[in-house]
Amino acid sequence: MPFHPVTPEKLSTAVTRQIEQLILRGILRPGERLPSERELSDRLQVSRPSLREAIADLSQRGLLTSRAGAGVYVADVLGSAFSDALIQLFANHDEAVFDYLSFRRDMEGLAADRAARLGSDTDLKVIATVFARMEAAHHKRNPEDEAALDAEFHLSIIEASHNVVMLHMMRSMYQLLREGVFYNRQIMFRQNITRTMLLDQHRAINDALQSRDGSAARQAVVDHLTYVETCLTQDRKAEAHEAVARQRYERTLAKG
Template sequence: MPFRPVQSEKLSSAVVRQIEQLILRGVLRPGERLPSERELSDRLGVSRPSLREAVAELHERGLLTSRAGAGIFVADVLGSAFSDALVKLFSDHDEAVFDYLSFRRDMEGLAAERAASLGTETDLKVIQSLFDKMEAAHAKRNPADEARLDADFHLAIIEASHNVIMLHMMRSMYQLLREGVFYNRQIMFKQRTTRSTLLDQHRAINDALQARDPKAARAAVEAHLSFVEDALRKDRINEKNEDIARQRYERVQNRA
């Protein structure tokens, strides 16, 4: 018969499982500091020895890390997504930039479709709140804040899709974007007309999600990322043309 004796679970094992789930679901993020031992044991309703045993196991698994005098943090579990050599290769070739945008268009279109159907009311409130902050940053003409909120807005949609594999995969991609590996996001916010267009595109995405319209949400994301791709291609062409123009100018100046 396929039955086995029921065994009670150790408290430390239950703590391990809960923290694992929080990391898996993206609630606890890489680099995030955990509460103090006293606070965490109180919240979890376990003794400090049980908590220490759980933390030690999570340390061993590479999910938590300690910093002297600072506390316990969620480990940078995204750090191994790409090797340093591959990251350098990405940053040196435009081909990677446009493949990245194509990949994002496919993945985020799917995420938006799922978020419109599967996202909870709280998920949609998070997305709405981030869009409201984007509008406020736009009014203040702060490109750095707009770029940061832009990334947070897109990640909130991925979180609302409730697919943990997609979540961690896309978070690792966004980390490279924040570090300027694929392109400098602030380039997109330089000109007033472009900034307004981008805000309108995010408004269309948000409206479709709040209306729980999967097809419209996916179409809005795809249109937005196609615009970003086109704008970056034009920027690359302008850079190339300006370089040629400077060479011609230097030639004229040298002949004068």
């Protein structure tokens, strides 16, 4: 018969499983510091030896890392999603930028549709809260803050889709975007008209999600990323035209 005796679970195993789930679901994020040993053992209601055993196991498997005098952190495992050679290849070719946007359009459109249908009321409150911060940041005209909130908004939608594979895959993509591998997002916030358009597009996404209209949410994401693609295409053309204009100018000076 396919039955085995039921044995009590070790406390350290239960702690390990809980921390694993928090990392898997994106609640504990790469680089985030865990509470102190005393605080964590109190929260989990386990002994410190059991907690230490769990942390040692998770550290050995590369999910946690200890920093001398600073505590225990969630390991930054996102970098392992792409090899250094592939990251450099992305950075050197514009083709990767537009393939990246196409990929985002597909994935985030799907995530928005899922979030509208499957996200909890609290998921939608998180998205609405991030958008409210975007509106507040719009008046301060700080490109770094606006770019950071833009990423947080999109990732909150992916979190609300409740697909952990998509979550970690897209987090790794956003990590490269933050590092400027695909393009500098601050370019998008240079002109006031562009900034206002971007805010309006995020408002449309948020409104559709709050209404739980999956089709409208997906379309709003597609429209937004198509606009981003158009802006970047125009920026690339403007750079190319300026390079030609400088050559003509240098020739004019040489003839004078």
